[in-house]
Amino acid sequence: MNQLSTLPGGIAIRVAVSRALLWIERAVPAFLPAALTVAAFFVLSLFGMWAALPGWLHLLLLIAFAAGLLFAVGRAILGLRYPTAAEGIRRLERTNNAQHRPVTTLVDPPAALIDSARRAWSLHLERTLIRARRLRLRGPRQLFVRGDPLALRWALAILLVAGFAAFGNETAARVADAFQPNFSSPSAVPGTLTAWVAPPGYTALPSIPLEANPGGVDGRVVPVPDGSALLVRVHGGSGESAAEMAAGAQLSFVQLDAANAALEVPIDDGGPVVVRQGSEILAHWVFEVIPDEAPEALFAHPPSGTARGSLQLDVAASDDYGVRSLETVIRWRGEAAAAAEEPIRLELPVSSRRARVIEHVTYHDLASHIWAGEPVQMELAATDARGQTGTDTVETRLPARRFDHPIAATIITERKKFAYEHAPRRLVGHNLKALAAAGATYGDVPRVRDALVEAATLVSGEPAPDARRRAIDLLWEAAVWVEEGTFAEADAAFRDAQDQLAEALRQDSRPDALEQLLSDLGENLMDYLEEMDESFAPPDQDEESGASVPGGFDADQNATRRELQDKVDEIVDLATTGAPEEAEDALDDLRDITENMERAGERMLAESDQRLDQRQAMMQQMQEMMEQQEQLMEQSFYQSARAGVADQKSPGSGSFDPPEDRQNRLRRELGEMMRRLGEEGEEIPSELGEAEQAMRQAAQELQRSRPGQASEAQGKAIDLLRLGYEQVRPMPGGLGPSQVAGERPGEHNRQSRDPLGRVPPGDGASPTGDVGIPKKLERRRAREIVEELRLRAGDATRPELDRDYATRLLDWY
Template sequence: MEAADPRTTRSFRARLAAARAAVTLERAWPALAPAAAVALLFVTLALFGLWQKLPFWAHLAGLVLFVLAFARALWAARAALAPAGTEAGLQRLEADSGIRHQALRALGDRLPDGLDDPTTRTLWERHRQQLRGTLSRLRLAPPRSDLPRRDPWALRALLLLVMVVALVDARGQVGERLAAAFLPRPAPAVAAPAAEASLWITPPAYTRRPPLGLAQTRGADAVSVPAGSEALVQVHHLPPGAADEVRVMLGEESEPAKELAGGSIEARFPVDRSGSLRILDGADNELAGWRLELLADEPPTASLPEQPGVTHRSSLRLAFEASDDYGVAEVALLLAPPDRPEEAERLSLTRPASQPPAVSSHAYSDLTAHPLAGLPVRLWIEAVDGAGQTGRSEAIEMVLPARAFKHPLARAVIEQRRRLVAAPEQRREVAGAIEGLARSRIAGQLPAVVPLSLHIAALRTLDAAEPARRRAVVDLLWELALFIEEGQLATAENELRALQDQLQQALERNAEDAEIDRLMAELQQAIDRYLEELARQAMQMPPQDQARRQPIDPSQLVAREDLQRMLERARELMRNGSREAAREMLAQLREMLENLQMAQGRMQPSPEEQALGDLQRMIELQQNLLDRSFEMQRQGEMGQSPQQQPMPGEGEGQAEQGRPGDSPGRAAMEQEGLRRALGELMRRMGEQGMAIPRALGQAEMEMRAAREALGEEAPERAVPPQGEAVDNLQQGGQAMLEQMRQQLGQGPGPGGEPLRQGRRGRDPLGRAQFNDGGWDPSGTALPEDADLGRARGVLEELYRRSGERHRPPVELDYYKRLLDRF
């Protein structure tokens, strides 16, 4: 008797049912894809709201077409919707399980009735056992779609993506748009839009005020308008033929308007008065209106907060203040003779590029070459705003600073020049006097160009009836006097001032970096030439003139390195974009140069100055001994003899300090000699009644200890006391310098005026509160490099390291946090 059919078990029937469902789905899905595509396309168009924008007939026709297309797609898929049979399910199971020879379908086979052959039945049973063994290997793969073959371009994905975009566009109107897609309605009648007027106000550029658009003027009753603004009025949605009848009225006057396309007009006009702005139609009905309130542009104000001063180089120093409600465009100086103010001459002082509302600064004007130099003048400051309005300060009468010439011929030439300016009608007498100077003995002792120039000046003076020719003669006499007085120094000084003016003007107009760098380089060269020429003339000064010079305040001593350091710092500030700070730095540099007096050596220096100079030399010698002791200590640690020659390839500084023959014994003798020199200096200071700083005595004791250590051939024990000796010597020099400053403050200063101690006040950090153009050696030390330059270097290094991906993640994360914060 044969065993029961294993296909009747519950598990097999469940797998067979799943296989039939998979086959049915695989057949139905490709057949239903066209109908699904039609439905998705319809829903997508509905979500975008396109059906609502179509006319009624187009909406109805589209709806019918989509219904027909959807029905046609369903009708075409009807055959594929029939359920799969058992045979198809068994075939799917055999294919997914890898069973060959239709084993699952063979399980239903039977032997013919009446076959009793034992051998045949045995073979049949073994065959069925093998078939039943395949049941353990049954597998069913998920349903597979045939769409990739039918849709190789994946248009189905594009359709789904567009539908997602439509859902986003619909937001909260999904239900409303879907309902509207199935219910076509006739479009409601659209009423003609009402006339709409809009107003824009554009203030003048110099006011730096933003334009007033629709957000500020729509619905506003009153609009504040800066003077000089331009108004733009537009009226839209006018009925056909009504554009010609619309009028734009500002007060009682009509503004011109032009017609635009589509029933619109436009009027553009300046606002120069307050009043009501009305838009009227042909029947004088008001379509729109605003109240324009004009904001008057007040003229600028200017003032001189203090009396003009004179620098050591006879330049006019002007402290001025100017203000305006919108911005100061220019500040100028006006000069005129007291009895002829209508002949005022205008000299521009500054033109701020940013046009700030208030300007408070000072300017230097070299007016020694001006025709009115040395004569009484009336001067005042004039401020100009962006609209061209001007404001003037109170007039001040003073004698315009003139250059003090020492050469007798130069003084005579300037005297005739001044006479020609004050009394032009006496030009013949002036010409005769200049001709006499050309024939004088002192002119004959000078280069031939001097008497020749005087002859030419005399001839031109006779023909100087017109102001232009007279001004040319005045300029010629000035150049000639400068050449007689100073030679090349005058040329160097004029070049320096011209470059300072060019650099200031370039900064005010925000010139390119290349031009700024070029002017900075030329300014540095001009400063070097000026200082060299000034030093050359100081060396050529006769001894009797040098001895009569007034003592110079040590706080006003400026080295060339200090000027160069300030110039480099200003250049660094410009490179970092801090042009305002650079302008302030250059102003300080110019003030220092204007007040510069070359420190010329006298035949008999004062005892204080000689003692300070000797102490400075001792500091240098003690520093040299300290360096040599440190080098001997280093050589001893390396196992070399102090007398050993330096090895080839050692540094240059090492070769100087550890020179052949250098030994602790020799250094001890030099240390003892330096100690005795310090004792002699203190003895001389005591005999001359000078206060001996306590730090000098401590320095002498440290030198003694260093001498003993070097005598015992222990340079390592000599280094600390030598360092203390250097510090004490420097402190003693500082104390001596303060004593000299106090003595100068109690005595007469340059020009016979006493120096006021109140100007030497210091803040809690020890820094000078006033800067007269000199170098202040005390207080907080200034850094060698600009702070902005160092900050930029650190930032560039952080960016460079953060871009190196081979660094550890922890380090890269640290750099990132630093860059995010700073």
């Protein structure tokens, strides 16, 4: 092969590359044991295996790894040599499966050739050269099999990847620890500390974990609630564990087993706490005790009475960890005769979830109490879980119920005389007997007569506490029955059903109990509505006529009845779908409706009157606009007839303003009136829009000095204004033209209105009255509008002008 230089360039390069590849195939298996040794060292370092070894074993393994690495590297270097050209040629031929070794043939010719064989050899060389040029380089093969027949490389690779993924940020520190054998005794390693603060249960706060700071001197300040406890666990280590408290007391840990100790101690005064194990400081904290403040209670608004004489309390209370109970105590401030009565204690609802802030509007039927209408002192007391109390006190009069029936009012008067000792007992008894004898004045109801007779007997007899209480109760029942009849029982049952359901919602009662209470509420509502229909029906009503009852709650004509039913349905849906707090809110809304129906009726009547006044003012404005438009039309007609006399004034003009300016002002006034109609929710007649366009055309013609065309447009505007006037003129509730002119509907017969101030069917032009029942979608849309207006009115980020506008719209709703 001494003729290697005679090879063509391409084949010579392939032979050189083949020699390099053959060297790689020999070097990789030679150095693989050294690489596996290094990989094993990194695996042990990453997984912290060195720390678990004694110092002497750690050192021996380090030496063993170093010796093994040196041996593997030295053996690889000494046994490795670069391949010869013949070995490179042979690899090139072997990897291509070349027959007859073409490259070897080219570099190793025969020693001597006869002349007859030279030509044949030349042809053979040409064919061999073609075959040699077809040879291709092949990559290294079986690099790892000879150096790692057991495939340990895969296991080490997986462990390395896992180690770097888990401890990649600590690689340098863990490898450095591998070169630092620890010859100290394992017993000198400090124990592991786990500590936390357990707040008292009434705070409902989670445990506060504490961080250990071994050897720390400056403790971290940890705020904790008053009444908290410190719990510490120490695992392992040597020496006795102890805690040094703020007052200098030394507390020893309780040894749970050979490796674990525990300590539990209350944190009373706060201050520093140091935990030691032997001479080592495991942790150092400074506790700051946060005192439990007493709750605050407040009457958000002065106590007031509802239309039915119930006591309305608007209260608020707050506590840093939740209010446990809320109570109002009512004490007598009047004459000594009634002071013997026990104070009235009202337990106000408090959520079982212990809310930190409570705002309540509650109703309490105390009209039957003898203190009703008299001066009392009310004390609101809020109590927290530790028994601390916050109070607020007001002096007021307990609401009293108004009785319109003269006999009922007389019974109540005699009842007060007896309770307050304003008259001799026998005189009161005589008066009661006289009332009982006058059966015609109260319908000769046996129940009322029997109650009056029994009360008269008790009042006239020997004084006794039980007899006094019984007589007072009988007189109240008789007065209420005379005033309302059977409606009083339905009203009381409906109130009791609401109270029982509210209590069950606050106590998170079982679903079956809630279902029964909800069913009772629905039944009591139906009885309540039926009794109310009968109670408000006039005695001369024709039952067969099918006319609606003034003031009744007929499902087709009374929105209040539908509102009550919808609210009960909402309560049922919320309670059955697991929303007790929302159900309580809806129940409060139901109480608002039932307690203040009469007050709401008065307010609706006042609002109706106010809107009527506004509409009459608008009608008057439209009449004035028509008069002004007629004046402008006369002026335009006069100017058209006297064409060419520019300085001539029209009769009745009374103004030196240019007529086009007056026309534009009148047009803008009409536009403003249409805007107000739209804001009131009224449909704007199309005739008014066309009238505004005619006024615009008239103003343009006047600017062009064409009074004739202007007068035509102005006449058209007048006709359209009259049509629009007729469209706007009718009012809800059957207002007629005569009423628009100044007569207020129902003014002559205000008594015929129902308790909510509505015109009954048949009264006025409307055969169905002035009340329409809104559809469900309309009510939902109205509620959405009201909620959006409330959000905008309370949004401090909005301009003040926007908030004022939203507030005015809320007042309208």
